[in-house]
Each structure stands twice: as structure tokens, then as C-alpha cells.
Amino acid sequence: MNNRIKEVRKKLGLSQEEFGKRLRVTKTSISKIEAGINNPSDQTIKLICSEFSVNEEWLRTGAGGQDNMFLSEDVKYIQNIGKLGTEKNDFKKFCLNMIMGLPDEYWDYIYKEFKKFDKEISNDDSGDLAHSVNSLMKDLPRTPEEFEKKYQPVDKNSKEVQDWIAKMRPTPKH
Numbered sequence: 666m667n668n669r670i671k672e673v674r675k676k677l678g679l680s681q682e683e684f685g686k687r688l689r690v691t692k693t694s695i696s697k698i699e700a701g702i703n704n705p706s707d708q709t710i711k712l713i714c715s716e717f718s719v720n721e722e723w724l725r726t727g728a729g730g731q732d733n734m735f736l737s738e739d740v741k742y743i744q745n746i747g748k749l750g751t752e753k754n755d756f757k758k759f760c761l762n763m764i765m766g767l768p769d770e771y772w773d774y775i776y777k778e779f780k781k782f783d784k785e786i787s788n789d790d791s792g793d794l795a796h797s798v799n800s801l802m803k804d805l806p807r808t809p810e811e812f813e814k815k816y817q818p819v820d821k822n823s824k825e826v827q828d829w830i831a832k833m834r835p836t837p838k839h
Contacts, residue, residue, distance in 0.1 A: 666704075666705070666710075666724060666725060667698055667699055667700070667701045667704070667705075668699075669723070669724055669727060669734075670695075670698055670699060670705065670713065670724070671699040672731070672734070673713065673717060673719055673724070673734065674695070674699075676734065677717060680692075681695040681696055681699070682695075687716050687717075688709060688712050688713065688716060689712075690709065710724060710725065717735075718735050718736045718741055719734060719735060719736070720733050720734060720735060720736050749761060755808065755809060756808050756809055756812070759809045759812075770830070
């Protein structure tokens with residue numbers, strides 16, 4: 666398993682120090698694990714798997730070879746949805762439930778908005794992703810109550826909303 670941990674780290678392009686920081690252990694701990702001097706604790710194994718989306722069975726046994734090193738996108742989705750059950754932040758739950766309940770025609774709009782967000786981060790000259798995200802998100806409401814206060818509910822039957830829905834609805838291809 667020690668070699669597989671090293672394979673994961675190298676595949677991710679992380680130094681022992683960077684890898685250790687993400688796991689909240691020292692570079693020396695990672696070095697000793699990779700060298701086979703120490704074995705990783707069960708907690709460390711689980712943390713490697715959750716932090717880096719590593720397949721736990723592969724990490725422990727090597728089952729499936731290198732193609733089985735990381736979890737598939739579908740498994741990641743399922744795991745993330747499962748995390749929602751223990752999430753303490755009601756606003757996250759509110760947002761995800763709201764988004765998942767949207768009609769399909771809204772998804773193009775959401776995609777375009779995320780692309781704008783991505784572009785703003787790319788154009789931020791600070792070079793610091795955390796700074797970019799924080800500057801873009803500083804005014805976002807943190808709770809459903811703050812959200813409702815900042816963004817008043819709209820009448821979905823109003824002409825303005827109906828026009829927006831019509832505009833966002835994909836045009837049928839003939």
C-alpha cells in the first residue's frame with residue numbers, strides 16, 4: 666500500500682509536503698509511509714480516499730490496477746449527494762435542493778453563469794484562486810433567510826418571468 670500512496674501523490678503532482686498538508690500530517694510522516702517505515706492509520710487511508718477521490722479498495726489491495734486508482738465521476742456524485750445528509754449548513758442543502766428541482770430549460774442559463782464565474786477567476790491577476798473566489802462570493806447570502814432578504818421572491822406568472830423562461834427555453838432543432 667505504501668507504494669500506491671506514493672503513486673497517488675505523484676499522479677496528483679504533489680510534493681510530500683503538499684500532500685501531507687492536505688491530510689494534516691507532516692512531510693516526514695508521508696516520507697515514512699512511502700518508504701514503508703510506518704504504515705498509514707485507517708483514518709489516514711480514509712482521508713486520502715476522501716480528499717483525493719481515491720478508490721479505497723485499490724489503495725488497500727491494488728485491485729483493478731492503475732485504471733482503478735481514482736473513483737469514477739458517477740461514484741463521486743453519489744458520495745457528494747450522500748454527504749448532503751450530514752451537512753450542517755442549511756443554506757447548502759437549500760441551494761442544492763433548489764437547483765436539483767429546476768426544470769431542464771434553466772440548466773443552460775446556470776451553465777452560462779458558471780462560465781462567467783470561471784472567466785472572472787481566470788482574469789483575476791492576483792494569481793490566488795482563494796482570493797478570486799472570495800472576492801466573487803463575498804456578497805453572497807449565507808443562509809436562506811439572508812437569501813430571501815436580498816433576493817425577494819418573484820411572481821413566476823409575471824410577464825417578465827415568463828419572457829425570461831421563454832428566452833431560456835432551448836429552441837427545438839428541426
